[in-house]
Amino acid sequence: MTPYRGIFVSDLDGTLLRDGRISPEDLDAFATLGNHGILRVVATGRALHSAEACLPDGFPADYLVLSTGNQVVHWGTREVLRSSRLLADEIQAICLALRGLDLSFMVHDDFPGNRGFAFSRGRKRVEDFERRLTLYAAHGREMSGCPGMDAASQVLAIVDAEDEGMHALLAREFAGLSVIRATSPLDDRSVWIEIFAAGVSKAKGVRDIVDRHGLQETLIAAIGNDHNDRDMLDMAHVPFKIGNSFLGDDTYITAPNTSDAVARAIAHYMELLQADAERS
Template sequence: MIKLVAFDVDGTLRDRDYLPDSTRAALQKLKERGVALALCTGRSEYEMESLRKELGIDWAITCNGSHIGYRGKTVFGSAFPKDTVRRWLEEAERLKHTFLLYGSELMFMNREEDPHFRQSQREIGFMEPVTLPSPEEVPDIYQCIVFCEEHEEGVYTGGRKDAYYIHRWRPWAVDINPTGMNKAVGLRKLMDHLGLQPEEVAAFGDGHNDFEMIELAGSGIAMGNGSDELKAKARYVTRTLQDGGIAYAVDQWILPA
């Protein structure tokens, strides 16, 4: 019996501002049957607050698994060492790179303006960040996005990609998370907290940073609009987001009649 369902957000629950009515109805059906729901995303807790409240979802695994919040309050977190973040910001200032820094309550940016950030904002809808006052005032940071080319990221990773969880989602943009983090790590922490086994968990995703989560969940479900690599790892492949893929999967495999 499924007791927890985790949802990637972009390309899974919604496409920018479009969230199908069938998805809303499916989430309500799950809640009425006592199934716990969690967002599981590379975005920050700050960015997910309005969606989480709108959908009545208590749990949010954010920053690719580095932060877990319950109704917006931190329950678990794996932050970067602050000295590491300060060093990165010094290098970014020298190289004129822009960093997005994900805290538990706010999203910060080290530069007031950046064309790559604006492009990604148009494409996937980032909220407006707060300008970081100074490197000395860095709060706990659970994920960074660096707007740089792949050959430049070694300045921040030391050339050791195994030292961090790295997800490059544009030629000019890369997520960096603390060592050993990914969505599955965050989901496993939540499962342990709730006393659940993999066979009691379903997870929906569409992209490369969903690989580990889809493999962990007993019912890993790839969206029809997802990547072929993810579909190969999933237990089930549902319809596309636009064609009511979540509602179809809920009726077929999670809450069958």
Template sequence: MKPGALITDLDGTLLDANSVCSQRNLAALKALGGAGILRVAATGRSLFSARKVLSFDFPIDYLIFSSGAGVMQWARQELIFSAHLQRQEIQALIRGLQSEHLDFMIHGPIPENHCFYYQKNSKHNPDFDSRLAIYQAYAKPWQGEDLPWEQVSEILVIVPETAALARYHWLSQSWPQFQIIRATSPLDYASGWLEIFPAHISKSQTSAWLLQRYALEAKQTLAIGNDYNDQDLLAWAGLGCVVNNAPEDLRSIFTCVAHHCEDGFSEAVALWSESTGLLLS
């Protein structure tokens, strides 16, 4: 089937360790556009955060941000999709997090979802503290008072690396009405970030929604990623590739290309074009 779309993660995949897209990877993106391929970046970053690393003329067609909770048509900077949790539906969940002494952040509605309220219930969580320091201008402590929003974009729970998998399973089993997405902290590269979204939100589900607008299918898609929050996308796509800095268990499942600092993205594009007969100039 004719290739139709590229969907790539940003941090640790398309971008290098300094959050820069290399010239080789840029050239690959531009070549894909010239060949009529739909180019999509799918990131866990909020729109606010993504704009720090992507210029307005960056060669993508769409940005899927906040792990699928929002979609921006990039050139026009037009928000075409957003999804939220209603305030009343998260009350029992929040009580559950408190009873387990978990540290969490409640993010506001899109597109201002870099603003959040937080509650720290443990004594020691350096990664949580690091994120607070970065977003101190947009963060407020929360003591249980009514939130100012009728809907929120997500709840983020940050746990130590050793507790990440167990807490992911606990959340998934205890709260099946939500989508629980597990990611590795982009700050200390170890702690677990457990993101809670509406059930229909993930990178793969939002990608499928976007591709339907172009009459494209998953099997026409190349997906490239590096972490657990990319796993559903990688499994959904016609070809799923991980860069060599991905966790070992992901490298054993998906096609592995070079490290993200060694242009693994462009290597994946070359593999895909060769296997599908896509001509890139």
């Protein structure tokens, strides 16, 4: 294993990827990390095929933490290091609960076919659900009852912003699973409630990489902008949030809400690494 002297983790949508593009400044800064022996990780809610669609060929990352931590992939080889899944009894219980609450939701197939999904509409029309359904229409199939699936990669319920309390309700209902809130990347307002197997999170995905390389004593920096980044930021020694993000926590270092926010966070992190080296 390459001896790394640090780890830098970036969220993708709304952080590294802004308005559909990665700025030249952020791209250059991410590339430069490799020259300084820093392990580079992108942690995203996107699945692999979706991340590949927006990351340029040869993007300078070492690992991707995908689907909010549900899968960890070595970027250069696309080797899957870990995948988690919901099992048949868990799928049935989640499906029954979401139907009982009259929610609109999608059950995504197990890896590697997780682009496919079964969906169910609640009586209340949720525009963001319909938006996502239209976007991925080729991969969806409507279900009349609970799907007879042996395994699923995740379940996604979508609710309007005024129904955000549904996340807390489902987190209590399924306390043994990972129930993670995210803000819709489609309208920047609606609430996505992602239900995964126990232990899934961006932080857990990063820890898997740390353990793989024996870097438990290494300084970790992370930057994000949404609720599903919070566990990752809380585990980092140097946590950054994008200015004007969905995160209001003042314990995080604020990176300005500009196209080079990640580059500025990287510069700050490198200064801290240098200071640590000089003290050693």
